[in-house]
Amino acid sequence: MTRSFIRPARLAAIGVFALAGLIFWVSFNTAQGTNLRSDDSMLRLSDLIQDRSRKNAELDNSAAALRRQVDALAQRDDGSTAEDKRRLHRLEKNAGLEKVRGSGLSVTLDDAPTNATAKVPGLPDPQPNDLVIHQQDLQAVVNALWKGGAKGIKVMDQRLISTSAVRCVGNTLILQGRVYSPPYTVTAVGDPGKLRQALDAAPAIKNYQEYVDAYGLGWKVDEHKAVTLPGYSGTVDLQQAEPVR
Incomplete structure (x- = not known):
C-alpha cells in the first residue's frame, strides 16, 4: 500500500528528464538561429515547460499529503515507545524532513x-x-x-x-x-x-x-x-x- 502512495512523487522525477529534454531542444534551435523572443513555437514551448512545472508542483503537494497520512497511520499502529518516537523525530529533523x-x-x-x-x-x-x-x-x-x-x-x-x-x-x-x-x-x-x-x-x-x-x-x-x-x-x-x- 505504501508504494502506491509514493508513485506521484516519482512521476515528478520523470518530469525532470522531460523538462531537461525540452530545454535542450530549445537551446539546439537557438543555435540554428531561432529567435526565442519572437518565435511563436518557442513561446508555446515555454508555456508547456511552465505547465509541466506546475503539474510537478501539484504532484509534490499530493505526495506530501499522502505521506503525512501514511506516517500518521504508521506511528499510530507500529507499537513504538516514546523513546522510539523521539529518536525518529531527531532522524527526520537531521534528514531535513521537518521545519x-x-x-x-x-x-x-x-x-x-x-x-x-x-x-x-x-x-x-x-x-x-x-x-x-x-x-x-x-x-x-x-x-x-x-x-x-x-x-x-x-x-x-x-x-x-x-x-x-x-x-x-x-x-x-x-x-x-x-x-x-x-x-x-x-x-x-x-x-x-x-x-x-x-x-x-x-x-x-x-x-x-x-x-x-x-x-x-x-x-x-x-x-x-x-x-x-x-x-x-x-x-x-x-x-x-x-x-x-
Whole structure:
C-alpha cells in the first residue's frame, strides 16, 4: 500500500528528464538561429515547460499529503515507545524532513542586463555566458553555506536534503522536478556571521563577484533574525547508495 502512495512523487522525477529534454531542444534551435523572443513555437514551448512545472508542483503537494497520512497511520499502529518516537523525530529533523527555524541569511543571484557592457575600463565586452547565472554559481553558494554550519538550506521555495541536486540548463534552474527562472534566492538557517564568513572565503564566489563588479551580475546578501525553512516534501527513495567508510 505504501508504494502506491509514493508513485506521484516519482512521476515528478520523470518530469525532470522531460523538462531537461525540452530545454535542450530549445537551446539546439537557438543555435540554428531561432529567435526565442519572437518565435511563436518557442513561446508555446515555454508555456508547456511552465505547465509541466506546475503539474510537478501539484504532484509534490499530493505526495506530501499522502505521506503525512501514511506516517500518521504508521506511528499510530507500529507499537513504538516514546523513546522510539523521539529518536525518529531527531532522524527526520537531521534528514531535513521537518521545519527548521532560527536566525540566518539569504543570498540572491540574478542575471545581468542583456545590454550590459564592461563596468571596468580595459575589460572586453561580455559574452552571453558572462551575463547569466550558471549551475556552478548556485552550487558554490549552497556549498559555502553548508560549510558555514547551516542547519538547513532552501533554494527558492524548496528545502534541500542530502540527495538534492542543483541543476541548470541554460539559465533555467531545474530542482526536484520544478523549473525556476532568475533571480534565484538561497536561504539558510544558522549563525549569520559564520555563514557570511564562509561565503566571503569561498574561491568560486570570489570569482563570481569579479563578474558582479565587471558586468553587473546580481549579488545580494540579507541577514534575518528569524527565518523558517519548510521540511522537504518529496520522495526520499534512494536509487543507489554506498556506505561511507
